[in-house]
Amino acid sequence: MSELAYYVYCIAESTAAAQLPVDSLPVAIEDASKLEWISVNALAALASQVPRATYSEENLAEHLTDASWTAIRAMRHETVVEYVAKRATVIPLRFGTIYLERAGVEQMLSDKSRELESIIEQLRGREEWGVNVHCDPAVLFSRITSVSPVLRDLVERAGQASPGQSYLMQKKIEALRVDEARAAVNRIVDQIEDKLKEQSDDTRRLRILKVETTEDGELKAKFAFLVKRAGFEEFRDAAEHLAQEHQNAGVRLELTGPWPVYNFCEGLQN
């Protein structure tokens, strides 16, 4: 290889890095290179060499538009970080952090040591779990008169009213269905967030880039929760409970993880 640069995957403690010899680690982002730990005092960055030409700013932008190119490398990045995250407290870096020289990585570890160490402390013994909330609109719509307290009340009153009043109430119920279905989804999503917040140390509501319609319905919300390893059973039980509670409304929960703590290490935006 000609000129090289360093691609950095994640940062861990040097003591943890010493327990993870590079020969035991997954493959690096580029076939030709091996992973290496670059240590400065208490911190170690996991990196591998990449051809500088491929990862130069202009060429990288071009490669990234190729889904196959990007997907392979993103998955390798993930596989490496995941491997370390299962064995040590790790700060995952976002895809595509590249230093031209080894000294640049060392400089970064030294300059940011305090912040990095404090992030590691906050993450110790914790994992990230994703919760996706799906809703089948047809199911919700068909059951909205029992799901919505407003409509439940109207239905009950219509049942006891005179035929004329009952007719008008039925009209009103029909008119309110769409709005009430929307309100019910929001209420359920908020409740899921609140309940799972109680079982976790931190929460992020994530953006949904595209409304995905799957067999579970539409994706309505995406959350990331920072959960203590020791507290995962309680977290999962709470999720299970919420899923059962809202199943009737066409809502399904999807739990993903454990992830490296991708969503809980910001605050170092330079």
Added chain:
Amino acid sequence: MSDFDQMIVGEEWESTDLSLLETLDHVLNRGLVIAGEITISVADIDLIFVGLNVMVSSVETAKDVLRKHETTE
């Protein structure tokens, strides 16, 4: 491939393959941003991810390529 679990929570637990998109979303959009000497800008990442998201067929192709790639190693 990632061996993280994706579970549908409901009457019973199911474990399914984590979608590639879900993984790409994490790796590309999140994680600590430290300024390297070459850093992909947030705007670039957004474009890439929207692109990947739209081109689901390309992503599926990538998945196949990836599978072949990893099994030959």
